[in-house]
Amino acid sequence: MLLNKNKLQKFKPLNSALFYVVLYIVIVLTIFFFTQNLIKSSQKQEVRAQVERISSDYENRIFLINEYLNVLSQSKSINAYFKNKALGMSLKYGLKIDILKLDKEIDNTIKTKVFGFDRIFDFIVLQDNKKNFISKEYQIANEVQNLVDQNSKHSYIFPVIIDNKLQIFIVKQIFVNNTYVGNLIAKVNISNVLKQIIYEKYYEKNLYIKHNNNYYNILDLTHNELTIDDKIELNIAYINLTLVLDYEDKFNILTSPIMLIIFLLLSTAIALVILKYLKMNNKNELLKTKIKMQFENNKILERKVASKTKELEELNLHLQDRVNKEVKQNISNQRIIYNQSKMAIMGQMLDNIAHQWRQPLSAISSTASGLLLQNNLNMIDKENLDSSMTHIMDHTKFLSETIEDFRSFLKENKEKENFNLKETYEKTRKLLISVTKNSGVKVIENIQENVELNGFSNELVQVLMNILNNAYEAFSDIQKDERYIFVNIWDDEKFAYITIKDSAGGVPDKIRDKIFESRFTTKIQSNGTGIGLYMTKEIVISHMNGDIDVVNEEYEYEGKKFKGANFFIKLPK
Amino acid sequence: MSYVKKLLLSLSIFSITLVARDLNEIKSSGYITHLGVPYANFVTGLGDGLDIELMKGFANYLGVEYRYKKTSWNRIFGDLTGENVKYDEKEGIVVLNRTDVIGDVIASGLTILPWREKVVNFSIPTFPSSVWVIAKVDSKVTPINPSATLEMDIKKVKEKIAGQTVLTRPNTCLDGRLYELDKTDAHVKIHPNSKQIIEMVPSVIQNQNDLTLLDVPDALLALEKWSGEIKVIGPISQEQLMGVAFRKDSLKLREEFNNYFLKIKKDGTYKKIVEKYYPSIFLYYSSFFE
Numbered sequence: 001m002l003l004n005k006n007k008l009q010k011f012k013p014l015n016s017a018l019f020y021v022v023l024y025i026v027i028v029l030t031i032f033f034f035t036q037n038l039i040k041s042s043q044k045q046e047v048r049a050q051v052e053r054i055s056s057d058y059e060n061r062i063f064l065i066n067e068y069l070n071v072l073s074q075s076k077s078i079n080a081y082f083k084n085k086a087l088g089m090s091l092k093y094g095l096k097i098d099i100l101k102l103d104k105e106i107d108n109t110i111k112t113k114v115f116g117f118d119r120i121f122d123f124i125v126l127q128d129n130k131k132n133f134i135s136k137e138y139q140i141a142n143e144v145q146n147l148v149d150q151n152s153k154h155s156y157i158f159p160v161i162i163d164n165k166l167q168i169f170i171v172k173q174i175f176v177n178n179t180y181v182g183n184l185i186a187k188v189n190i191s192n193v194l195k196q197i198i199y200e201k202y203y204e205k206n207l208y209i210k211h212n213n214n215y216y217n218i219l220d221l222t223h224n225e226l227t228i229d230d231k232i233e234l235n236i237a238y239i240n241l242t243l244v245l246d247y248e249d250k251f252n253i254l255t256s257p258i259m260l261i262i263f264l265l266l267s268t269a270i271a272l273v274i275l276k277y278l279k280m281n282n283k284n285e286l287l288k289t290k291i292k293m294q295f296e297n298n299k300i301l302e303r304k305v306a307s308k309t310k311e312l313e314e315l316n317l318h319l320q321d322r323v324n325k326e327v328k329q330n331i332s333n334q335r336i337i338y339n340q341s342k343m344a345i346m347g348q349m350l351d352n353i354a355h356q357w358r359q360p361l362s363a364i365s366s367t368a369s370g371l372l373l374q375n376n377l378n379m380i381d382k383e384n385l386d387s388s389m390t391h392i393m394d395h396t397k398f399l400s401e402t403i404e405d406f407r408s409f410l411k412e413n414k415e416k417e418n419f420n421l422k423e424t425y426e427k428t429r430k431l432l433i434s435v436t437k438n439s440g441v442k443v444i445e446n447i448q449e450n451v452e453l454n455g456f457s458n459e460l461v462q463v464l465m466n467i468l469n470n471a472y473e474a475f476s477d478i479q480k481d482e483r484y485i486f487v488n489i490w491d492d493e494k495f496a497y498i499t500i501k502d503s504a505g506g507v508p509d510k511i512r513d514k515i516f517e518s519r520f521t522t523k524i525q526s527n528g529t530g531i532g533l534y535m536t537k538e539i540v541i542s543h544m545n546g547d548i549d550v551v552n553e554e555y556e557y558e559g560k561k562f563k564g565a566n567f568f569i570k571l572p573k
Numbered sequence: 574m575s576y577v578k579k580l581l582l583s584l585s586i587f588s589i590t591l592v593a594r595d596l597n598e599i600k601s602s603g604y605i606t607h608l609g610v611p612y613a614n615f616v617t618g619l620g621d622g623l624d625i626e627l628m629k630g631f632a633n634y635l636g637v638e639y640r641y642k643k644t645s646w647n648r649i650f651g652d653l654t655g656e657n658v659k660y661d662e663k664e665g666i667v668v669l670n671r672t673d674v675i676g677d678v679i680a681s682g683l684t685i686l687p688w689r690e691k692v693v694n695f696s697i698p699t700f701p702s703s704v705w706v707i708a709k710v711d712s713k714v715t716p717i718n719p720s721a722t723l724e725m726d727i728k729k730v731k732e733k734i735a736g737q738t739v740l741t742r743p744n745t746c747l748d749g750r751l752y753e754l755d756k757t758d759a760h761v762k763i764h765p766n767s768k769q770i771i772e773m774v775p776s777v778i779q780n781q782n783d784l785t786l787l788d789v790p791d792a793l794l795a796l797e798k799w800s801g802e803i804k805v806i807g808p809i810s811q812e813q814l815m816g817v818a819f820r821k822d823s824l825k826l827r828e829e830f831n832n833y834f835l836k837i838k839k840d841g842t843y844k845k846i847v848e849k850y851y852p853s854i855f856l857y858y859s860s861f862f863e
Contacts, residue, residue: 080800087710087804092719093726094705094805096856097796 020275028267032260058243061193062157065120065170065186068113073172073184077101078126081134082174082181102126103135118192126174128182140185144169157188159211164223166190166209166216194218194243210242337535344532351434360395367391419457421489421496422447427457428464435472440480444557447489451496453571459539466532467500467567474504474565484557484564491573495546498569503562506552515550546571594677596635596825604638605631608652608676610645612770613791614850615682615700623850624680627699627817627834630842631678634833642676646745647766649683650692652676654820660688660744677826679818682790684746694821697831698814700847701858703789704746706730706739706806709777714784717807727752730807734759740773740785747773747786752809759784778802788813793853838862 072078081098089095106124113120126135131145144160144167157170168188174181194207195218208215208224210233215224233242367388374380425447429436436443453460468485475483486501507515516537540548547570554563599605607628611618616625625641632639644652651657651672659667666688684702685695708714714737717729735758741749742764749761762782764773773785774795786809787795795803817834819827837843844862847854855862 076800083710083801084804088716088718089804090716090719093716093807094792094796097793097853098800100853100856101797101800 024267024271028264031267032263036259058194061115065113065188065193066157068109068120069124069170069172069184069186072105072109072124073174075102075105077105078174078184079176082176085128086176086179086181099134106135115193118195119189120193122187122189124184124186126182126184129180131183134182138187144171144185159209161211161214161223166211166221166223191218191221206246208244208246210244215244334538337538354434357399360398364392364395367395416455417457418452418454419460421451421453421460421491421498422449424457424460425464425487425489428461428468431461432465432468432472435469439472439475439483441472441475441483441485444484444486445488447487448491451489451491453496453544453573455544455571459543463536463539463569464498464500466536470532471500471502471504471565474502478504482560482562484562486557494573496571496573498571499566501553501555501566502564503557504564506563507550507565509552512550512552516548540569540571544571594826595823596829599637599677599826600635602637604640605635605678606640606642606676607632608642608644608649608679609681610649611643612682613794615680615790623700623846624682624817626846626849627843628678628680630837631830631833634836635829644676645766646742646770648672649679649681650689650818653679653693653818658692660748662750666691677820677823678830682788682815683818684788685814685816686746686751689818693818694823694827695816695818696827697834698816698861699834700790700815700851701854701861702746702813702815703808704752704786704810704813705789705792706734706784706809707774707777707787707792707795707803708784708806709780710802710804712783712804714806716804719807723808723811726808727810730809731757731759733806734784736760737783738762740764740776740782742770742773742786745770746788746810746813749786752786754809774799774803789857790851790854793851793857797853 077098081095081102084095084098091099106126110119110121110124123138124135125133125138125140128134157168160167160169168190170186170188172184172186174184190209207218209218209221210216216222217224233244371380371385371388374384429443471485482503484503486499488497488499488501490497516533537548540546548567550565550567552563553566554561556562594602605628607625609616609622609624609628614622616622628641629639642652648657651670652675655674656671657669659669661667679693680699682700683689683695685698689695714733717726717733720726720729731754734754738760739749739754740762741747741754743750747764747770749755754761764770764776764785770791773787776782777785778799784806792805796805817830819830834843837846847862
């Protein structure tokens with residue numbers, strides 16, 4: 001029972017971007033222009049306050065400038081000059097000293113009278129009452145010279161327009177003994193004077209001096225053709241000047257167009273962040289719903305799992321019975337295979353018995369026939385009779401031993417016992433006499449005498465018999481003078497080792513892995529059951545806890561090269 | 574000069590040669606002794622002055638140690654030559670007495686005068702000069718209006734000083750006899766040897782005398798020092814020159830000094846020394862220093 005997906009559509013990401021963008025721009029612009037007006041209004045007030053402060057500072061400075069010139073005009077050197085001149089001293093005889101001194105003093109005044117680091121005076125000249133230069137000469141416009149003629153003991157400042165530029169001069173007339181003797185004329189660097197008062201650099205560009213209804217920018221004092229609508233005017237004492245500040249211009253970065261761009265960028269960034277937040281919020285809601293759905297789905301799955309678990313448990317119970325059945329079946333099958341293997345061996349053994357009994361039985365028959373004939377011919381004598389009877393008894397004993405050998409093999413070992421490997425091997429050889437006789441196979445044995453194991457010896461007989469039998473059978477394609485079987489038996493502290501190596505060419509690589517499988521055989525169907533080596537492996541590994549393997553080996557023997565299978569058996573003691 | 578005096582002079586010259594030092598002796602001794610009288614900014618008396626720096630430079634040029642010996646105008650020549658002398662209009666050079674030679678060279682704003690040239694040898698001129706008449710600022714004697722020539726100016730001055738007391742100092746460049754003041758109507762007064770030349774201007778300011786003679790370098794300093802209290806009436810002498818004085822037999826030493834002086838004049842060193850002590854001299858004698 002999954003949730004309806006329709007609920008999810010409520011939390012889709014905001015798609016009406018265009019609408020929001022437009023709305024956003026409108027809001028931003030409205031806020032911007034509203035704040036701009038507020039800023040302008042605030043700036044206007046601030047500027048007015050500042051200009052008023054400027055005005056006050058400016059008046060003080062003008063007063064100070066006047067004072068500097070007054071002091072200079074009363075200096076000892078200037079007075080001495082005029083006095084000495086009045087006394088009749090000539091330049092040729094002594095007056096030059098006074099000029100040198102007053103020049104120094106004027107230079108010192110120009111250099112040292114500063115506001116900040118800016119000089120107040122561009123130049124100062126001393127003239128006599130005939131307008132002859134006493135100190136260094138400077139070009140002084142006629143307009144200034146004409147204004148100098150005012151007869152006043154106080155210094156006075158006057159603006160002059162020269163070449164469309166506003167220039168400010170201060171003139172101080174010099175009197176010696178109440179007699180007008182000359183003038184000090186100083187050109188004031190009004191830009192430096194005003195610059196120092198203005199704190200905001202921006203104002204400099206928009207500050208003007210108004211003189212005779214003309215505006216002169218305070219930086220370069222050039223005439224500007226402009227009309228200023230929105231301005232602050234302050235009349236400046238001592239001189240006929242008005243200080244005017246035009247703040248129509250957006251001289252503050254807060255009111256400049258760049259601010260709009262900054263504002264837009266900033267608010268866009270904020271909007272994007274908010275948008276992102278909203279989207280994330282929606283995503284969260286979506287996620288919550290998905291989690292809820294997942295939870296419900298999980299419940300369903302849990303129920304399914306529970307049901308399946310129950311089925312599995314039931315299956316398990318049945319399975320256990322089945323497994324038990326199968327195991328029993330398997331054991332039974334193993335037993336059948338084992339018995340089949342043993343039956344196969346038994347069959348072989350019977351063949352061996354028949355083969356072994358044939359010759360003794362033949363010998364007994366011929367001896368008995370001879371005795372009967374001799375008896376019929378009354379030729380039988382005691383010596384002949386004894387010899388023949390001994391011969392018959394020897395063969396009978398052999399027959400009995402043969403039976404005993406087979407019977408002992410067929411008898412199932414009920415308990416484990418210690419047995420000698422060499423004896424077990426020789427027993428196996430006897431049982432295979434029918435196979436080995438006339439086979440042409442030379443058996444090279446290297447058997448340690450005292451190798452003892454604990455187990456079922458007949459099972460080992462079965463193992464050795466299978467391997468040796470296969471080896472004998474593999475020589476069918478091998479020349480008789482090249483048929484060898486090498487048997488080695490030895491031991492160490494823990495294990496007994498048996499190797500049986502033939503020269504029958506070896507096990508083909510492609511079947512080597514399969515030879516120990518049940519039902520695998522290389523013999524034609526009527527001859528092979530495929531259970532011999534399977535049982536051999538089963539006995540070695542499962543019954544005797546050992547190990548068995550086969551490798552193909554190339555080797556030399558008596559100067560000849562041979563290749564064959566080498567069975568390796570390792571049995572724990 | 575009487576026979577006796579001539580004899581004495583010859584004997585003294587003979588004896589002087591026993592202790593005379595020229596360039597080689599100075600170099601081998603490793604020092605040179607500079608004779609100076611505290612005077613204006615030539616020898617300030619505080620260990621510096623134009624002539625002090627000039628002679629220190631000369632000692633360095635020779636590679637010897639500089640030594641200074643203070644003397645006075647009265648015995649300055651005796652300290653150099655071994656004979657104290659005076660100038661007499663009629664008798665000329667008069668040997669007053671013999672004394673020990675304690676210096677090798679005189680550099681002290683010494684004006685080159687004809688009678689001095691008979692006693693010592695001067696170097697090439699080291700400083701320009703002239704003698705002006707100085708008055709108190711409110712003196713009724715007014716400065717002359719400069720005319721075309723110096724001679725005419727001198728003549729005007731001599732006319733102006735008639736009936737005025739004029740302070741002079743014999744045996745110096747301020748000696749009135751040099752300028753025939755006795756032939757004017759001025760009352761020549763002698764500034765005693767016990768007083769220093771620097772006191773001559775104050776004596777005028779203090780109305781002890783109407784006028785005083787002052788050489789131009791000293792006058793320029795006085796005009797600065799007593800600005801507004803004194804005035805220059807005009808010249809009483811022709812253009813004069815100052816130099817460094819050597820014994821008559823210190824020819825090599827003099828020659829070496831001339832070489833040194835020309836060198837520092839050429840390389841601007843001398844000009845810097847003059848600017849330091851007499852910056853206003855260039856107003857009047859700029860061509861001398863070019």
